[in-house]
Amino acid sequence: MSHEHQQNDRTPSGSATSKELPEVTNAAVLEALRDVVDPELGVNVVDLGLVLDTSIEGRHVQVVMTLTTPGCPLHGVITRDAQIRVERVPGVRTALVELAWDPPWTPDRMTEEGKRQLGW
Amino acid sequence: MLATSDSALPFWIPARFLLTGAIALPAAFTAMAVRPEWLLGYHATPAMLAVAHTVTLLFATTIFAGAVQQLAPVLLATPLHSVRLARWSYPLVVAGAVGVVAGFAGGYRVAWLVAGGILALAGLVAVAVNLVRTAARAKRMGAADGALVASFVYLVLTVVMGTLLAASRRIPELGGMADALSLHLGLGLFGAFFLGIASAGHKLVAMFVLSHGTPGWPLRWLANLVHAAMALLLLGVLAGVLLDGVFDRYSPGVLGGTARGAMDVVAAVLLAGAVGLFLLDTALHLRNRKRRVLEAAIEHYLAASAFLVAAFALAATGRYPAAIAALLAGFLPLLIGGMAMKILAFLAWQHRYAPVVGRTEVPLLRDMPIAWLEPVTLWALGVAGLGVIAAMLWDLPVPITRVLMAIGAAGAWALLAQGLWIVFGTHAPNTREAS
Numbered sequence: 001m002s003h004e005h006q007q008n009d010r011t012p013s014g015s016a017t018s019k020e021l022p023e024v025t026n027a028a029v030l031e032a033l034r035d036v037v038d039p040e041l042g043v044n045v046v047d048l049g050l051v052l053d054t055s056i057e058g059r060h061v062q063v064v065m066t067l068t069t070p071g072c073p074l075h076g077v078i079t080r081d082a083q084i085r086v087e088r089v090p091g092v093r094t095a096l097v098e099l100a101w102d103p104p105w106t107p108d109r110m111t112e113e114g115k116r117q118l119g120w
Numbered sequence: 121m122l123a124t125s126d127s128a129l130p131f132w133i134p135a136r137f138l139l140t141g142a143i144a145l146p147a148a149f150t151a152m153a154v155r156p157e158w159l160l161g162y163h164a165t166p167a168m169l170a171v172a173h174t175v176t177l178l179f180a181t182t183i184f185a186g187a188v189q190q191l192a193p194v195l196l197a198t199p200l201h202s203v204r205l206a207r208w209s210y211p212l213v214v215a216g217a218v219g220v221v222a223g224f225a226g227g228y229r230v231a232w233l234v235a236g237g238i239l240a241l242a243g244l245v246a247v248a249v250n251l252v253r254t255a256a257r258a259k260r261m262g263a264a265d266g267a268l269v270a271s272f273v274y275l276v277l278t279v280v281m282g283t284l285l286a287a288s289r290r291i292p293e294l295g296g297m298a299d300a301l302s303l304h305l306g307l308g309l310f311g312a313f314f315l316g317i318a319s320a321g322h323k324l325v326a327m328f329v330l331s332h333g334t335p336g337w338p339l340r341w342l343a344n345l346v347h348a349a350m351a352l353l354l355l356g357v358l359a360g361v362l363l364d365g366v367f368d369r370y371s372p373g374v375l376g377g378t379a380r381g382a383m384d385v386v387a388a389v390l391l392a393g394a395v396g397l398f399l400l401d402t403a404l405h406l407r408n409r410k411r412r413v414l415e416a417a418i419e420h421y422l423a424a425s426a427f428l429v430a431a432f433a434l435a436a437t438g439r440y441p442a443a444i445a446a447l448l449a450g451f452l453p454l455l456i457g458g459m460a461m462k463i464l465a466f467l468a469w470q471h472r473y474a475p476v477v478g479r480t481e482v483p484l485l486r487d488m489p490i491a492w493l494e495p496v497t498l499w500a501l502g503v504a505g506l507g508v509i510a511a512m513l514w515d516l517p518v519p520i521t522r523v524l525m526a527i528g529a530a531g532a533w534a535l536l537a538q539g540l541w542i543v544f545g546t547h548a549p550n551t552r553e554a555s
Contacts, residue, residue, distance in 0.1 A: 039469060039477075041330065041411065042484045069327055073194050073466075077474045084478035107332050107410045118330065119412025 021059070021091040029054050029061055029092075032085040039074060043117045045082065049109025052100055059093030061086050066105045075099060129190060131471035133206050135543060137186020138460050138467075140214055142539040144178035145453055146532035149504060153529045156521035159511040163441045170224035172448055176308060177217035177240065180452045181275065183460045184316055185213050185247050188272055190463065191320055192251050195265045201253035209246040216240025216279075223286070230290050237283030244276045263336050267319035267343040274311030274350065281307060299360050299377075302384050306353045309447050310391050314428075315346045317455055318398045321421065324459065325402065328418055329409035338404070342397040349387040349394070356383030392432055399425060415486060416494035420458025423502050427451040430509070442512045449528070450505025457501065457535045461489060464542050483547040490541050497535045504528020 033051055034044045045051055045065065053064040063082060067075055079097045086095035110118075148171050152159060158167045189209075193200045200206060219236020223229045251269050255261060281304040288294035322339045325331070360380035402425060406414075414422075427450030434443035465488040473482040507524025510516055516524075 036478075037484070039473075039482070039484050040327070040466075042486065068330060071194055071197055071323075072327075073470075077470075077477050081478040107330075110410070115410075118410055120410070 024056050024059065024061060024089060024091040026054055026056065028089050029056070029063070029086055032089045033063070033082060035085050036078060036082045038068075038078065041068075041118065043114050045078065047111045047114030047117065049107075049111065049114065050078075050105065052103075059091060061089070061092050061095045063095065063097045064100050065097060066100055066103075068105050070101055070104075129193075129200060129203060129206060131467055133203070133210070134186040134190040135464065135467050135471075136210055137182050137189075137213075138464050139536075139539055139543065140210075141179045141183035141186070142457070142460060142536045144174050144182065144217075145457060146529055146536055148174040148179065149525055149529035149532045152508070153522055153525035156511070156518050156525055159508060159521055159525075160515045160518070163512060166224045166226075166228045169228075170221050172444075173217070173224055174221050175448050175452060176313075177220055178214070180313060180456050181240070181244070182213055182217060183456050184272075184275065184313070185209060185244065187320070187460070187463050188268065188316070189247060189250060190467065191323075192254050192265075192268065195268065195320075195323055196255055196258035196261065198254055198258045201250050201257070205246045205250045209243040209250070212239050212243025212246065214243075216243060220282075228289070230286055233286035234283055234290075237279055237286060241276065241279045241283060244272075244279055248272050248276050263340040263343060264319045264322045267315055267339065267346075270343070270347070271312050271316030271319060274307050274315065275313075278304060278308035278312055299380060300357045302380075303353045303357050305444070306387060306391075307350060309444075310346055310394070311350045313447075313452060313456075314391075314394070314398070315343060318342055318394075318401070321459075322401055322405075324462075325405045325418065325421065328411075328415060328462070329405055330411040331405040331408040332410060334401070334404045334408050338397045338401040342394045342401065345390045345394040345397070349390040352383045352387040352390070356380040356387070359383065388435065392436075395428055395432055398428070415462075416489065416498065417458045417462035419494075419498055420454045420501075423498060424451045424453075424455030424458070427454065427505055434509070439513060442509050445508045445512050446505065449508035450502070453501050453505065453528075453532070454498070457497065457532075461535065461538050461542065464539055465489060468543050481549050483549040487547050487549055488542045488545075489538055490545075493534050493538050493541075497531045497538065500527050500531025500534065504531060 030046055030051070034046050036045045037043065038045065038048060038050075041048065048068065050065050050067060051063065052066055053062075055062045063086060065079065065082065067078065072078075079099060082097045083095050086092060086097070151171055151174070155167065158165065158171065189200060189206045216236045216239030219232050219239055221236075223232030223234075223236055226232060251272055255265065255269050258265070281300055284294055285300065285304055318339065322336075326334060356379060360377065363379055402421070427446045431443045431446035431451065434440075434446060465485050469483070469485050469488060476482060504524055504527050507516075507521065507528065511521045511524065
């Protein structure tokens with residue numbers, strides 16, 4: 001993760017320019033997370049309602065996610081994908097993605113777009 | 121959704137089980153297409169037993185043994201006890217299954233049957249030990265988890281019974297084993313395959329259709345009914361042996377046979393109840409699903425379930441060979457074949473694409489199979505399953521039977537081609553909007 005971040009954090013000449021980086025916003029983080037797609041369902045994690053919380057402290061972003069099933073074996077892939085995508089957001093230095101099972105996921109968390117993509 | 125990233129087996133351990141199984145099914149249907157007369161007339165011939173064991177041992181058991189070692193760590197949220205045991209189980213199971221099939225195909229060669237049975241048994245015991253030791257480490261164990269492990273223990277017992285049945289032809293002291301055929305069939309078809317499918321299906325169908333809020337009690341009661349039925353089948357054999365031993369001089373075989381028959385009937389009633397609960401569990405998953413469009417694996421699952429119902433309808437009317445055919449030629453190929461492709465797609469995706477997720481565009485799981493082949497396998501295997509039943513019930517003309525079996529062979533070859541494409545093909549990401 002830090003590799004991509006360092007690329008964000010430096011000018012072409014290589015000098016650190018973190019003061020010039022844009023402010024990280026919740027909207028930008030969520031937009032990045034829309035590129036994280038559940039490979040089984042084909043719907044992104046935001047529209048599936050899997051993102052429980054995001055918090056931004058300076059250049060550090062913390063994402064708390066859940067999954068549709070506690071035993072979902074794709075958890076490692078999805079969380080790693082989410083971390084990579086968030087760390088690509090301009091201004092982000094580090095991202096931490098954590099899984100939580102409380103509250104458990106319910107279909108009510110899906111957006112209308114998520115339901116539409118699942119055929120409803 | 122079949123393996124946690126930190127407990128995943130190396131790709132080729134479960135994958136080779138699944139691909140080997142996928143080779144066996146076209147072999148079975150091709151044999152029936154070449155020799156359709158095997159299906160007509162008397163059915164318990166060595167040739168038909170060879171075909172039946174190609175389906176049950178080489179196809180279903182091999183895929184089950186591979187899939188269960190992938191599934192158990194997921195369901196139990198615990199790493200598999202031993203990768204080495206999993207690795208060694210493959211050659212033993214496959215060599216043993218080939219030995220048994222060759223033993224039947226060669227005209228009931230007892231030495232091959234026993235040797236094959238022992239080899240297969242060694243491999244299946246290795247899998248069973250792996251499962252039980254994995255389950256022992258699990259922090260939680262639900263109804264589906266326990267039922268899945270139990271189903272594999274029944275599979276081991278099935279092979280034990282089959283090997284003893286074969287050995288009884290050479291060892292006079294095992295002569296009574298001939299009466300244990302219903303126990304061998306019951307253990308294999310219902311204790312092992314049906315219970316294994318129902319328990320794994322309870323979890324997998326929920327994941328694949330994204331069902332939410334489906335209760336667990338149908339599966340719990342289903343498992344209890346299957347366990348009770350297996351116990352009754354065993355008691356029937358034991359009662360038969362004991363009663364025949366004590367009263368044989370007065371009424372040879374009558375008391376034992378009556379007791380065994382009564383136990384078998386009650387066991388069948390319990391199994392019918394279990395099948396009803398299986399259908400209820402599936403229906404509840406579908407009713408509670410959040411993914412509207414059903415994918416191929418679920419379509420295969422539902423078509424297979426129809427063959428399960430047909431098997432009981434046929435058995436209830438005394439058409440036992442056709443009932444068994446509904447299970448062997450319809451239920452198992454459709455359900456296990458469909459699920460095997462889904463599992464294989466997941467394994468291949470994890471192996472090939474998971475490492476580069478986030479760094480490059482990757483296909484979704486549904487982009488892995490060849491879409492147009494899915495209805496081909498569904499319809500061809502379905503038609504062939506009905507064809508086998510019809511041929512057995514009405515002794516269809518040989519040319520018609522040959523055509524029906526050729527359709528089945530085409531479906532089975534298509535399934536194998538699908539598996540090979542999933543593992544080795546080039547998959548394009550293109551269906552993001554078509555859930």
